[in-house]
Amino acid sequence: MSPEDFDRLQSLMASRAGFRLTRDRMKLAEHRLGPLARREGYETVDALLASLWARPVATLGWAVIEALLNPETWFRRDRAAFDTFALELLPALSAARGGAPVKIWSAGCSTGQEAWSLAIGAMDAGFPVEIIATDLSQRALEKARSGAYTGFEIQRGLKAGTMLAWFDQAEDNWIARPELRAAVHFVRANLLDPPTDDHRFDLIFCRHVLTDMEPARRAQTLDNLERRLVDDGCLFVGADEALETDSLAFRPVAGRKGLFVKSPAALRRAA
Secondary structure, three states, rough: OOHHHHHHHHHHHHHHOOOOOHHHHHHHHHHHHHHHHHHOOOHHHHHHHHHHHHOOOOHHHHHHHHHHHOOOOOOOOHHHHHHHHHHHHHHHHHOOOOOOOEEEEEEOOOOOOHHHHHHHHHHOOOEEEEEEEEEEEEHHHHHHHHHHEHHHHHHHOOHHHHHHHHHEEOOOEEEEOOHHHEEEEEEEEEOOOOOOOOOOEEEEEOOOHHHHHHHHHHHHHHHHHHHEEEEEEEEEEEOOOOOOOOOOOOOEOOOOOOEEOOOHHHHHHHH
């Protein structure tokens, strides 16, 4: 891959998805595009990119973007966040909603482990929830919807008892049980797109997504998240992610890494 091709990939990722590719990731980008080039019938990554630049086809452009996204995730990643969710926030929100299902958005869900972890935590705690899980990658969502994980994937973050309680073994895979699948709905969505309806959530999990975004796109995404969150709701980001310099919409919750609520400025704007 030439530096010129990489520069064009950087522009493509930033404009369509909001993510930045730093120059030290050139080799990684070429490695990730290799399987896509073979699937699309190109002998090399260079040939794939040459075709894309010569005749920009939307489907191929999005396939390239999806291949470059970071899919890394696992069950109950950042365990403290899930403990806060199940032991503190769910009881409070369920009581405030009169026992109605708590509405949750897993934004940037990748292959689904976060969404399933939220459903497991809610069901183990005995609270009804409705979970919408979204991602930009269609391939990641296909795996998420299947609810099927290898032995390595299922044991990465889940205790044996939880695994046996909520997944059934089918040959080499573990499959999410029907009652778990009923709680989660997977949809493709771009976090850069502003809301087009009035649907709002009590809790939003957007973790390990914002760090790799262009600063302006990160602020745009945070504004979109704020518009989707109810006024007394909470936003979870990664434990090491900070939002203070990116958005005036949220303020951190003391003593809870990665947990944010709407700022007074955002509440005044909503009023």
